[in-house]
Amino acid sequence: MKDSPGAMELAGAVMKIHTHQRPPILRSTFKGLLLLSVILISISYLSVYKDHLSDYLQSNTSLKQTNPIYRAPLPLEHPNRSFLQHHLAFPRNYHFILDDTDVCRSNTPFLVLVVPVAPSNRKARDAIRKTWGTETLVQGELIQTVFLLGLPSRGNITEQQEHVSMENLQYHDLIQSDFIDSYNNLTIKTMVIMDWLATQCPKVSYAMKIDSDMFLNVENLVSMLKSPGIPKELYLTGMLMWNRPVIRDRSSKWYVPKEMYPDPHYPTYTLGMGYLFSIDLTSTFVEVSKSIEPFNIEDAYIGMCMKKLGLSPTQPPHPDQFRAYLGKYNRCTFSKIITYILGSPQQLVTFWTDLKKPGPPC
Ligand SMILES: *[C@@H]1O[C@H](CO)[C@@H](O)[C@H](O)[C@H]1NC(C)=O
Ligand SMILES: *[C@@H]1O[C@H](CO)[C@@H](O)[C@H](O)[C@H]1NC(C)=O
Ligand SMILES: *[C@@H]1O[C@H](CO)[C@@H](O)[C@H](O)[C@H]1NC(C)=O
Ligand SMILES: *[C@@H]1O[C@H](CO)[C@@H](O)[C@H](O)[C@H]1NC(C)=O
Numbered sequence: 001m002k003d004s005p006g007a008m009e010l011a012g013a014v015m016k017i018h019t020h021q022r023p024p025i026l027r028s029t030f031k032g033l034l035l036l037s038v039i040l041i042s043i044s045y046l047s048v049y050k051d052h053l054s055d056y057l058q059s060n061t062s063l064k065q066t067n068p069i070y071r072a073p074l075p076l077e078h079p080n081r082s083f084l085q086h087h088l089a090f091p092r093n094y095h096f097i098l099d100d101t102d103v104c105r106s107n108t109p110f111l112v113l114v115v116p117v118a119p120s121n122r123k124a125r126d127a128i129r130k131t132w133g134t135e136t137l138v139q140g141e142l143i144q145t146v147f148l149l150g151l152p153s154r155g156n157i158t159e160q161q162e163h164v165s166m167e168n169l170q171y172h173d174l175i176q177s178d179f180i181d182s183y184n185n186l187t188i189k190t191m192v193i194m195d196w197l198a199t200q201c202p203k204v205s206y207a208m209k210i211d212s213d214m215f216l217n218v219e220n221l222v223s224m225l226k227s228p229g230i231p232k233e234l235y236l237t238g239m240l241m242w243n244r245p246v247i248r249d250r251s252s253k254w255y256v257p258k259e260m261y262p263d264p265h266y267p268t269y270t271l272g273m274g275y276l277f278s279i280d281l282t283s284t285f286v287e288v289s290k291s292i293e294p295f296n297i298e299d300a301y302i303g304m305c306m307k308k309l310g311l312s313p314t315q316p317p318h319p320d321q322f323r324a325y326l327g328k329y330n331r332c333t334f335s336k337i338i339t340y341i342l343g344s345p346q347q348l349v350t351f352w353t354d355l356k357k358p359g360p361p362c
Helices: 005-019 024-066 081-086 122-130 157-171 183-200 218-226 280-291 298-308 345-356
Strands: 096-099 111-116 141-151 174-180 206-210 214-216 274-278 339-341
Touching (some): 111 183, 111 218, 174 183, 183 298
Parallel strands (some): 111 206
Antiparallel strands (some): 096 174, 206 274
């Protein structure tokens, strides 16, 4: 588009002042005008920016204190060592405190189920050990379950840590890493899971990240994985989330600030309650995570890893088998689904016992 005549004239005048000899009085007037306009522009810019800035500083303060990932905003591309040391989601920054399980060491399972769980949540672990954790041989395939914990974050830490160690002496199914276990650190936890699988279980076929409050129908899961057409590589499936908006409401548990994740939407991802992947993806996720700025929504972060790899999650053969919530317990429905979010560890034991009783469920 052509400049307006006014602008052309002004430009011409400025050119003249610059290119021709000027009397000193005109030169200092020009300098004064220039200075004045710079000041005016700065003031107007600042006043527009000020509200935003003070709002920004105030509102982000509490977050800075509580959200460790937020505390260190990182450049997007920075794949060198000093970057890695500061990259909070990069799992090799953490060390295992407990890791003496036999899983993947004395055997090669078909499927490994990894349950991220808080150190204090013994009840959830015990419920799983009594229910879907017992399903170790399904349709001739070996299935193993391990729990992944961070460090206790609150209360009597020493005592909790002793309990965790004793529990592991009994079951040898706890893997504990040295990051502090908190809701904000779930992305770290997921990436530690990926790293553990990549290094300890490279020969298994599939793995699943499944939350500790889940009902899991292992039989149906294995049937699905063995059904024709299920990829053996670059495969991620679960309950697919499309075009989900990023939550900008500060009071929300899922709040993510713009400077952590600027896009208004997440890429397609699988809901964190339970997603399955072929084992080749684990080392790929660890590798690609070096170049993805971390944010505290672990399932969407895995979605970002997939996107960066040029991949996307696959819809399961029967999408309605991956349920988040069902209405009431119904034995017939539970016999057909794969996942469902429960209200308590007791519910898991109750529903499981009922589902497994003799007699056709439908
Ligand atoms: C934090 O900073 C961003 C960037 O300006 C802003 O959009 C957001 O509203 C601020 N506050 C909080 C809690 O995010
Ligand atoms: C790695 O990143 C740091 C921090 O940004 C930078 O100072 C350094 O020069 C980089 N080193 C290499 C080898 O690229
Ligand atoms: C924490 O637990 C340890 C070990 O059981 C115990 O010795 C200590 O008194 C406890 N501390 C508190 C504050 O409860
Ligand atoms: C994890 O979260 C807690 C509390 O939210 C925080 O204090 C801690 O520094 C976090 N990060 C790591 C790496 O443990």
